[in-house]
Amino acid sequence: MEKLSKGLKVIHHLSAITPWPSSVTPMAAASDGTQGFWPAGFSTGAVSANIKYSNRKDLMLLVTDGPATAAALFTQNRCCAAPITLSREHLQHSLFSVRAIVCNSGNANAATGEKGLNDARAMAEAVACELSLKPEEVLVASTGVIGQLLPMENVLAGISSLAATMQRESVLDAAGAIMTTDTFPKFFSLELQLSGGSIRLSGIAKGSGMICPNMATMLAFLTTDAIIEPALLHEALEKANRHSFNAITVDGDTSTNDMVSILASGIGPEIKAESSDFTLFCDALEALMTFLAKLIVIDGEGATKLVGITVKGAADDRDAELAARTIAQSSLVKTAIHGEDANWGRIIAAAGRSGAIFNQKDLELHFNELPILKPYLVADFSEEAAATIMAKDSYTITLRLGNGSGEATIWSCDLSKEYIDINGSYRS
């Protein structure tokens, strides 16, 4: 299983470079193939429903043993998909108490009108019927091509066969079933030590095109066994999302189907508002979400590099994000990263058109620790040293604007010919 090995290699590599909070024990996916397990109170199943792909699992069900506290963030795209509309509604109607999430890949059920909304509703109802739940306790997510109706016969047949596949022991099947153009499944677990005992935080996510999340990413399903109030869970999710899924870009296109959700089964210790445990929980959640977000960038369509674009010294954080995002999305910067060419002129040109306020003579640029551009536009660096850094799988570009203390980081990838190949014929 080559794809899995690539994923595991990436996960182990990233696991080594990501700084985890001290209270966290990363439970990196085991390389023996067991792939870790869900927190207490959760299980998942996956089947091949022949929605678009054949010979692979494309339908996933995440189920809780009892009512779980839920929080979710959805795409801000005005053309949002039917399952987004439905899940938003169900979250409200269930008063943030959720029992299951069903998700298919291969078809986004987006731009499908009334029929699409009825199909999403039918998916929730089928799951509710199988598991004796209320339909509003079921969230629905879809990912894949836009503008085609779901093959509902296959979807419903798939749902009725899912129950037999449920297990807590492996997240691999679930992570694999939600993939589209992803090349490896993305999942991670960690254990967090709180005052009342330890809890587990786990998540699966998928990319890998139309990635420029606005309030949520393509898809990420997070779980924990902690006890936590809905409002508090939402607060933690929103906070963590800002610097993780909302801080990545593959191609600047915000999807119609973005959704990130977290379910808390309430089996472990309780996390109270304004407690030190809540701070620990927020930090751990942000670390987990950042890790999964980076996996999405690494597996971005055609991507071969993960590059952190950090802007410091901006007038404020908003200005810093504006500049970092513009650099991160520039096709010229992304192709230079791909070509391993230290073309710093493109980086400052992107900052210059971003709208962020600065004086060009104050700019300072670093690749990792190597100074590339010093104040007064002095670019006196070793091309060899720069080339060595740019040859790496992952590095950081830091631009200082010299105009304040605003700071932001966006994680981006390179733009390669494979992106063109993948997207020149994705629909067909």
Next chain:
Amino acid sequence: MEKLSKGLKVIHHLSAITPWPSSVTPMAAASDGTQGFWPAGFSTGAVSANIKYSNRKDLMLLVTDGPATAAALFTQNRCCAAPITLSREHLQHSLFSVRAIVCNSGNANAATGEKGLNDARAMAEAVACELSLKPEEVLVASTGVIGQLLPMENVLAGISSLAATMQRESVLDAAGAIMTTDTFPKFFSLELQLSGGSIRLSGIAKGSGMICPNMATMLAFLTTDAIIEPALLHEALEKANRHSFNAITVDGDTSTNDMVSILASGIGPEIKAESSDFTLFCDALEALMTFLAKLIVIDGEGATKLVGITVKGAADDRDAELAARTIAQSSLVKTAIHGEDANWGRIIAAAGRSGAIFNQKDLELHFNELPILKPYLVADFSEEAAATIMAKDSYTITLRLGNGSGEATIWSCDLSKEYIDINGSYRS
């Protein structure tokens, strides 16, 4: 001369499809190689100065017989290049009376600090010295790689040899000398019938990467023999620019060196404010600039298609432009155009994230005259008919938002593997 033939083919092709105002006679570049000539009062010369390229002309001088009225628009990029700073200053100091424009390719003289500004100043002074002008009567433009100092010895030697090459009869050398990654020279002339006689309008332009002009394009030098006040000339230029150079994108990156200028030699009839002649002049100027702007898109890095993205029925023109620009810059839309895949979902997804206000059920989409998406998200079209349109070199995508009467068009191209090739190693 294969590149020229491609250019001429494109120019003739476009000449056939562009609607010219009725008072205009297009003077399409002659296919016999003489390539048209400048309006009365102008001449140009070009030499090889070995600035970056060898074996090709890379230094251009445009000279007026007497003082010419000037207007110019410059990049809004905060990291603007030294020649932009200098030309802006000279335009003010000369009270919009200009005698010459000198332009080099192969080096942008951008992000070069004090030394770069002095180099741009030295270029103007050298031209002034050769032609017995005041330095502030000389505008300077540069295009090419960012962050490298100009080889001033070569530049100054080139300037002193330019005078011997001046001629009115051919614009080809001038258009060729300002090219960077362009594959053919871009120029066009037209004759305009006014109440007091006819005038000529001519222009040269270049692309072809870092193209998403904001207030001006990469480089365009326009000329006319009309008599016109500076303020009126500026008004006409700004108006025409809005729907021409400011309405194109190749890669979404606004250059550090964008500049579009127009010089009026004042030999022909006078154009007065609020006259019907002024309206004719504005229309003709916009038609010429739109034509040159389209040539830049056609010759965009790696581009194989010219696609007009029109958004109608928006709340206002600003909303329409927001949606059109977002669609035009979407990597996913551009790769689908390249792959000739009628992936309409990506088009409405881009509109959905643009910030423009609409309800997705009201959307209507056409490729040329073919309905792709009807209200209530009904996508019932012949894939073959769509494929036939998408196989063309040029076509129009029209999205109606159903929310008002705002309208905008952005001209864009596809995103191909050649773009990655060109930009993975452009600097080296």
